[in-house]
Amino acid sequence: MPQRLHSADTDFERHFRDLLAAKREASVDVEAAVRAILDDVRARGDAALIEYTQRFDALTLTPETLRVSAAEIAAATEATPPETMEALRFAHERIRSHHARQRPSDERYTDALGAELGHRWTAVESVGLYVPGGAASYPSSVLMNAVPAQVAGVERIAMVVPAMRGALNPLVLAAAAVAGVTEIYRVGGAQAIAALAYGTETIPAVAKIVGPGNAYVASAKRQVFGSVGIDMVAGPSEVLVIADGENDPDWLAADLLAQAEHDAAAQSILLTDSAELADAVERAVERQLATLSRSATARESWETFGAVIVVRDLLAEAPALADRIAAEHLEIATDDPDAVFSRIRNAGAAFLGRHTPEVIGDYVGGSNHVLPTARSARFSSGLSVLDFVKRTSILRLSADTLRALAPAAIELARVEGLDAHARSVAIRLNPGA
């Protein structure tokens, strides 16, 4: 059973703090091992990349077979049932059209003193997209990472995906095909991150690397950061469901289990003002667990990290608790969800109303499913077009405007003890003098 907390209890604050502080990920110290791999691939390029792929993925490659061929991608697409291809295309088009609204605008204006100010957004030149192998190899994630980069105008997207003993998930290739990603390499792990960051003879370096991965991939991304950009390092998934008593317990149970089935370290929290609903949801979870293919994972997550919080007044108490939880996914299952949502500051994505299961956002809502985990919604946002563009600020002065700005600049340079700063302005004030 998940833990049950009552906001009316005297020790609620202590229990709630413990819930927030619970470590859901074992910290694996792979830093030194990863450092050695990064250095080796940086120094020896393809040869090192191929050796590590042999060792870790039991796959023998040559520089010629590193890249997945167009024929393989076509074959994977052909092998994918039409209804799956249709679902991928439907998802792709919804994600594309939503993200197209996120393109930021350039600006250029002249202020009261005549200074021309502004900024210009440009796309990152090239992006590496990491796709995990194994159980976490999701075609939907290919779409969610590739589409914002494409909408941003990124000219080159290089995808890497490990192929254990040569096997690639055809759905991942099909999703890449739907997204129009054609540069795909069958490598993974820290060695793939090194190849993307530093380049090899076969794989040109990229400017930024995105996408989820295991502890080795996460450590590699952290270590190459600076040489290239990286996205956030995502932790296990989580959902906070805020619900009044007027909900179907089976619907909410399914939502809680949809997070729990991802990962034993996932976290599902129900926050309600109805103890009856809380009981009914817990019973529904037990019933539904019996028929899940990933029931062992889901049960472990639910029993270890799941929580049910019962409050007296939903509108008065839920927002402050939700802000402290700062959930990746926030469902609000009430008649007037905006009344609750408008009082909440911290959440990666909000799903409003009883007919908006978070799962729609995983696939076909249109918004991105790469979202801040582990309370990082307090300070960060989900993946968007903004992650694939960067801003150059612009300043342009006339001689007269420079004259108007000069005294303050020279004074500040003077008090900061920066003579050349002061001179760089002063010298332009009396040309020919």
Added chain:
Amino acid sequence: MPQRLHSADTDFERHFRDLLAAKREASVDVEAAVRAILDDVRARGDAALIEYTQRFDALTLTPETLRVSAAEIAAATEATPPETMEALRFAHERIRSHHARQRPSDERYTDALGAELGHRWTAVESVGLYVPGGAASYPSSVLMNAVPAQVAGVERIAMVVPAMRGALNPLVLAAAAVAGVTEIYRVGGAQAIAALAYGTETIPAVAKIVGPGNAYVASAKRQVFGSVGIDMVAGPSEVLVIADGENDPDWLAADLLAQAEHDAAAQSILLTDSAELADAVERAVERQLATLSRSATARESWETFGAVIVVRDLLAEAPALADRIAAEHLEIATDDPDAVFSRIRNAGAAFLGRHTPEVIGDYVGGSNHVLPTARSARFSSGLSVLDFVKRTSILRLSADTLRALAPAAIELARVEGLDAHARSVAIRLNPGA
């Protein structure tokens, strides 16, 4: 003398690559030392913070004297000459009014299938602002870091600044007063970062930490990242000046030295199509070095990392080289600077025309002077209001819209092997069934 490269030379590409690859910062391994400090302050709070301040800053504090008093801030402001206060206020108002244009907008719309989509921006709750002590203690940086946070709507800004043997730079306090920052603690180093990230009895934890610092501060920020957000870790400053032959060599020499005087590891590069101008600028640099208070630092930077690149055709060759350099500061001193700038993708900030020295952007241009260094303009942007807000995506469906989206979502959940995902959607399609 700085190195001279000619794009017409056969070995230009090799020399240019070496220039890009030059390491300007010695990597100091302080990680383990910092880790111990972080853990100690996390465990023991004020007591540990006070001990480290005694040890590293030769300053004895109590929980009561950690915070700089309102009287001390007022005294620093009173001690600051009126013309300096006026310059700070002038800079503050220009920075504020420019950043006020950066507030992003919320959006909410209904798409063709009836799905309500959107996003909402909210301010980060609380921000810690690190201000270095010693030579890098710049009042202008206080404004540049505090103002975007305030414009974003951050409710609490806590500033930390080390006070070696008790001494605080009154100009830093005066700048804080001008910006309206009143919560200031006289602590620095990794111990101050730990206090901001984890909180102590006296200093409540913040959600994000920004501001420059030495190797200890940079390592501490990297290590607490995840618990809190951080800004980029800035390296030594740099400028690329693209100039035709029609420039006053003294103006450009002053601009190159304005970067060089910051730090021996700073980098100033002149890129021109005029070998005569290149010679004249080098002579002017030598002349001007003689009268700089920081001439030793500036000379070391210029001779070690400075470079003069001579090309045959500025418009044809400069943009591609500039994109590879991806400079923090880019000056374009030509008659039609936009013709060059429009072909360049990677730069932190652009200063266009002969009357726009980069130094204006350091102080009173209005745009931010916290900018991406070390080629990170390829994938990141300068500090802005966007760094102090985060986005929550919003989805709201009706029963009918859910029905329209359901088949594709269920199909994708099915092929990803996520039963509870499929059920979470399917169960809502036949209520009561």
